[in-house]
Amino acid sequence: MSVRFGVLALLEAKPDKGGDLGRFLEKGRALAVAEAGTVTWYAFKVGETTYGIFDTFEDEDSRQAHLDGEIPKALASVAPDLLASDPDIRTVEIVAVK
Numbered sequence: 001m002s003v004r005f006g007v008l009a010l011l012e013a014k015p016d017k018g019g020d021l022g023r024f025l026e027k028g029r030a031l032a033v034a035e036a037g038t039v040t041w042y043a044f045k046v047g048e049t050t051y052g053i054f055d056t057f058e059d060e061d062s063r064q065a066h067l068d069g070e071i072p073k074a075l076a077s078v079a080p081d082l083l084a085s086d087p088d089i090r091t092v093e094i095v096a097v098k
Helices: 018-033 060-067 070-082
Strands: 005-012 038-045 050-057 088-093
Touching (some): 005 060, 018 038
Antiparallel strands (some): 005 050, 005 088, 038 050
16 A cells, blocks of 8 residues: 555634534544545544644545545535634645555
8 A cells, every 4th residue: 555645634613613623523534434545534633623634545536536525525514613714725745654
């Protein structure tokens, strides 16, 4: 398995919505499991209102399928209620993996 592509998304919850965002991300795991091309999917908490998602893929087609898939759609549907600002979504190139 050689992961070469990734997506890093940083999310800032509205005040008092951090817990709700965390629960939303926990539920998002099921959507990630259903994606054949997603090698790894992590949801993480940085602070009380700051969360993130990091995914890895073996090829660009799988990464693009993810970006066009159900997780971004689900996030867009809850963003007005949960997020203080637009998600900071970055595509990344993996340079080393253990």
